[in-house]
Every structure is written in C-alpha cells, then in structure tokens.
Amino acid sequence: MNPTYYLTTPLYYVNAKPHIGHSYTEIAADALARWHRLIGKDVLFLTGTDEHGQKIEKAAVLAGMTPKEFTDKISLSFKELWQTLNISYDDFIRTTQDRHISAVQAVWKYLYEKNEIYSDTYRGLYCTPCENFWLESQVLKENDRLLCPDCKRPVERIEEDNFFLKLSKHQSWLIQYIRDHKGFIMPQTRRNEMLGFLENNTLQDLCISRPKSRLTWGIQSPISDAHVTYVWFDALINYISALGYGAEDAKLKKWWPADVHIIGKDILRHHAVYWPILLKALDLELPKMIFAHGWWVQGGEKMSKSRGNVVDPVNVVTQYGVDSYRYFLLSEAPFGEDGTFSEEALTDRFNHDLANDLGNLLYRSLTMCEKYFDGEIPITSKGVPTPLESSAAQLPGKLASFMGVLAFSQALQEIWALINQANKFIEEEAPWKAAKAGDTEKLKVTIINLIEVLKCIAQAVWPFLPATGEAIWSQLGLKGKPCDVPFKENMWGFFEKGGKVVKGAPLFPRIETKDNPPSVAGKKG
Numbered sequence: 001m002n003p004t005y006y007l008t009t010p011l012y013y014v015n016a017k018p019h020i021g022h023s024y025t026e027i028a029a030d031a032l033a034r035w036h037r038l039i040g041k042d043v044l045f046l047t048g049t050d051e052h053g054q055k056i057e058k059a060a061v062l063a064g065m066t067p068k069e070f071t072d073k074i075s076l077s078f079k080e081l082w083q084t085l086n087i088s089y090d091d092f093i094r095t096t097q098d099r100h101i102s103a104v105q106a107v108w109k110y111l112y113e114k115n116e117i118y119s120d121t122y123r124g125l126y127c128t129p130c131e132n133f134w135l136e137s138q139v140l141k142e143n144d145r146l147l148c149p150d151c152k153r154p155v156e157r158i159e160e161d162n163f164f165l166k167l168s169k170h171q172s173w174l175i176q177y178i179r180d181h182k183g184f185i186m187p188q189t190r191r192n193e194m195l196g197f198l199e200n201n202t203l204q205d206l207c208i209s210r211p212k213s214r215l216t217w218g219i220q221s222p223i224s225d226a227h228v229t230y231v232w233f234d235a236l237i238n239y240i241s242a243l244g245y246g247a248e249d250a251k252l253k254k255w256w257p258a259d260v261h262i263i264g265k266d267i268l269r270h271h272a273v274y275w276p277i278l279l280k281a282l283d284l285e286l287p288k289m290i291f292a293h294g295w296w297v298q299g300g301e302k303m304s305k306s307r308g309n310v311v312d313p314v315n316v317v318t319q320y321g322v323d324s325y326r327y328f329l330l331s332e333a334p335f336g337e338d339g340t341f342s343e344e345a346l347t348d349r350f351n352h353d354l355a356n357d358l359g360n361l362l363y364r365s366l367t368m369c370e371k372y373f374d375g376e377i378p379i380t381s382k383g384v385p386t387p388l389e390s391s392a393a394q395l396p397g398k399l400a401s402f403m404g405v406l407a408f409s410q411a412l413q414e415i416w417a418l419i420n421q422a423n424k425f426i427e428e429e430a431p432w433k434a435a436k437a438g439d440t441e442k443l444k445v446t447i448i449n450l451i452e453v454l455k456c457i458a459q460a461v462w463p464f465l466p467a468t469g470e471a472i473w474s475q476l477g478l479k480g481k482p483c484d485v486p487f488k489e490n491m492w493g494f495f496e497k498g499g500k501v502v503k504g505a506p507l508f509p510r511i512e513t514k515d516n517p518p519s520v521a522g523k524k525g
C-alpha cells in the first residue's frame with residue numbers, strides 16, 4: 001500500500017466570484033497534491049465551498065435569489081475556475097450537502113453528550129462580512145462607530161441565547177501542544193503569533209449557534225429546535241465530514257489526521273485555536289500541519305472583493321496562459337509572505353524564466369535532435385557521466401525537502417538551476433562544432449544528455465506547470481503523463497533504448513515589451 005497524503009484548502013464563501021487570492025491557495029494545494037502523486041503517494045486533495053450564514057443569506061437576497069439558487073450558482077463558478085486552472089482536486093465538498101449536514105449534527109450530539117457544550121446568553125458584537133463574534137474590548141472605536149478589528153467594517157451589537165463550546169478549559173493543553181510540535185503551525189512567524197495570542201489572553205468559549213429568529217440559513221442543531229449552527233463551527237467540520245465522520249469509519253481511518261490544512265493567514269485563529277480544541281473535544285487527532293500563507297496585496301491592502309481591488313484570474317489566464325499564471329503566483333513570493341501582483345512582473349518572469357530559460361532549452365534541444373539525428377534519440381556506446389546527470393540525480397531529494405515545508409518558490413529555483421545548467425551545457429559543448437568536425441559520438445552524448453535532463457525537468461515542473469510538463473513529455477515522444485513514471489534519484493538511462501522526439505511550436509512565445517525586444521531571442525541551436 002502506498003503512503004497516504006491528505007491535504008485541504010479552506011472552503012471559500014460563495015458570496016461572490018473567486019479572485020486571485022482564492023486561486024492562489026488552490027494552485028499551491030494543487031502543486032502539493034501533484035508533487036505527492038509524482039513521488040508515488042496515494043493523495044486525497046479536498047476543496048469546496050462554505051455556503052451557510054448571514055453573509056451568504058444577505059448576498060442571496062441582494063441578488064434576488066433564494067440562498068439555494070444563489071449558492072448553486074456561485075459554487076459552480078468556483079468549480080469552473082478550478083477546471084480552467086487545471087486544479088486536480090479529488091473531492092469538492094459543499095456545506096449544504098447531506099453528507100456534511102449529518103456529520104455536523106453528529107458532532108453536536110457527541111459534544112453535547114460529553115458535556116463540552118452548554119447554553120448561555122451571548123452579549124457582544126458580530127461582524128457579518130467576517131462572520132466573527134467580538135467582545136467590546138476587541139473592536140476598534142472610531143467616533144461613535146464600532147469596527148471589526150480584522151476588516152474594519154461596522155459590527156452589530158447582539159444579545160442572543162446560544163450554545164457554546166468550552167475553549168478555555170483546553171487552553172493550557174493547546175499551548176503545550178503547539179510548543180511540543182514545532183511544525184504544527186507554519187511558518188514559524190505564525191506559530192509565534194498564535195503562541196503569543198494564547199499566552200496573553202484567556203480564551204472566551206466559542207459561540208456555536210445562531211437563533212433561528214435571526215438566521216435560518218444554517219444547519220439545524222439536533223439539540224435545539226430554535227437554533228442553527230454558527231457558520232464557522234459548521235465549516236471547519238468539513239475536513240472530517242468529507243471523510244464520512246459519523247457515518248463511515250474506514251475513510252476516516254485511512255485519511256485522518258490530515259497532512260496539511262493550507263489556509264490564508266486571515267483565518268489562522270479559527271484553524272489553530274478553535275479547530276484543534278474542537279478535535280480534542282471530539283477525541284480525534286490533530287492535523288499534522290496548518291500552513292498559513294501570505295496575502296496578495298494591492299496598494300498595500302489585502303486583495304478582497306469588498307475592497308474592490310481584486311484581480312480576476314480569468315482575465316490574466318486569457319492573456320498569459322494558465323501555466324504562466326501558476327508559475328508567477330508560486331515563484332514571485334515565498335509561500336507564507338505577502339506578494340504584490342503586477343502585469344510587468346508577470347511579463348518579466350514569462351520572458352525570462354519561461355520563454356528564455358525553459359522554452360528555449362526544449363526548443364533548441366529538440367531542434368538539434370531533429371537536425372543531426374532525424375529526431376531519433378541517439379543510443380550511445382559511451383555512457384560518459386556528465387555534471388547534468390549528477391545534478392538531475394540530486395533534484396528529487398532537494399525538491400522533497402522544500403516541498404515538505406511548502407517552500408514552492410525555492411523548489412522552483414532548484415528546478416531552474418538545472419534548466420540553466422542545461423542551457424550552459426549546450427553553450428559549453430557547442431554541438432554544432434562536433435557536427436562540423438564529424439564527431440558523431442560526442443554529438444550523440446550531448447544530445448542524449450539533453451534529452452535525459454528534459455525528461456527529468458518535465459517531471460519536476462509537472463506539479464507546478466502541469467500542461468507544460470505534459471507538453472515536454474509528449475514532445476520527447478513519451479506516452480502517458482510525467483507522473484506515470486517514478487520520480488527518483490537514479491533516473492538517468494531512461495532512453496537507453498532510444499525513441500523519437502516530436503518537436504512542437506515554442507511553448508512560451510516571448511511577449512514583446514519596450515525593454516524586451518524580439519531580437520534578444522535567437523540563440524544558436
């Protein structure tokens with residue numbers, strides 16, 4: 001049996017269409033899922049949509065639709081975008097599905113019977129855009145207005161009879177758990193932030209319901225006819241409801257605990273405080289890692305629909321292509337830190353890394369294979385080891401350590417170091433000279449080394465740029481996909497029986513800009 005790898009993304013709110021921020025989390029998760037498939041793991045990649053609560057109910061009313069009609073429509077727009085972006089999720093959960101509703105109700109019952117839940121009156125403030133409860137002492141005061149400390153929008157004062165999950169009794173356990181498990185909250189800055197928060201504040205018990213007199217668009221509580229479930233309590237449970245919690249043990253046993261929950265830093269507290277305590281109360285293990293990535297910012301502020309500063313992924317991929325967009329997002333900012341989106345930066349990376357480095361390497365190598373050997377991959381009698389071979393052998397190990405800590409931009413740098421070494425190899429070996437001198441054996445050795453390294457590169461880029469990896473694969477004359485062949489240390493000699501390349505058009509025709517005239521291209525080979 002192959003080792004398993006279970007990874008999740010947040011469930012996105014369906015109050016509006018997805019933007020670049022949502023696509024970032026999704027693309028990162030996709031790269032990680034594909035990487036683990038490439039190295040032979042049995043992967044479960046879960047994503048989906050968060051469809052209950054006051055914010056969605058309001059958005060539906062505004063659109064003149066029922067919440068059901070509205071959530072069906074927007075949830076579909078997420079699925080469509082994921083298809084466009086080549087996202088290979090295995091399961092898409094919607095919090096309005098029966099499997100989720102029954103799991104949430106099973107959680108309610110378990111916790112109620114265990115005395116982890118009690119009823120009381122909630123007096124405090126509520127931010128609908130964030131769906132968060134706040135205390136008077138936590139909100140911002142501006143003139144006579146009270147504002148949400150996260151999104152800075154006005155909060156509403158509420159007094160409601162509700163149900164609460166006991167958090168404070170688990171506080172010291174959680175602090176100790178985080179201290180003992182260094183890789184549990186990543187990156188380390190976020191871990192320190194959470195430890196600081198827990199060490200300096202007494203946790204308020206979490207309100208987990210809303211009265212039906214205020215909100216009906218939620219999951220019915222099985223212990224009170226008058227209440228529905230608070231949207232965050234509902235949504236977090238998706239990570240186990242998708243595994244059949246309360247209904248089917250085998251799936252939960254196979255996949256839980258999750259290997260990583262990938263989230264943005266905006267929802268760290270929900271995942272690093274509420275979720276672990278909820279799991280502890282449920283007598284379930286904690287996920288192995290919670291990774292909170294940074295934000296795409298515009299004008300110094302987080303990109304979000306409500307701020308009106310979002311970039312629409314569909315426009316970008318229409319203009320630059322899916323893999324260029326994926327490459328830009330994963331290489332531009334270290335995962336965990338904020339990034340700034342600009343078309344200039346994207347064009348620059350496109351021309352430099354994709355067109356010049358990767359595209360040219362493939363095009364030149366296959367052109368030479370066609371020119372000197374009619375496209376037949378040469379079989380050499382001299383198995384001369386080259387520096388390319390040893391660099392390629394080290395790549396899987398290096399990538400494994402970066403991917404283990406979700407360091408996507410560093411993993412890409414390693415792959416590009418090999419691409420550039422191969423480009424340098426062409427210049428140094430100057431195969432056109434060997435051809436002129438009639439040194440066929442040397443020519444064969446050079447070409448076969450390029451073909452072997454391209455095969456390794458096709459596999460290595462595939463998690464990040466799946467269509468590109470597959471295009472290189474088929475231009476090398478190979479059947480299937482790069483993930484069909486194990487990606488491991490000793491992979492040189494793959495073409496020892498030869499083969500035939502099928503050169504295509506350049507993968508990334510360069511984008512002309514003022515600083516980047518077309519004449520920069522046109523290298524030998």
Ligand code: ME8
Nearest residue numbers: 010011012013021022025050235236264295296303
């Ligand atoms: O919070 N930069 O859903 P949501 C980077 N339903 N990532 C961003 C981003 C930005 N500017 N904007 C959004 C919710 N994201 C809840 C989650 S989970 C059980 C429930 C990404 O639609 C990032 O992953 O507001 C962030 O955490 C998520 O979208 C928030 O999505």
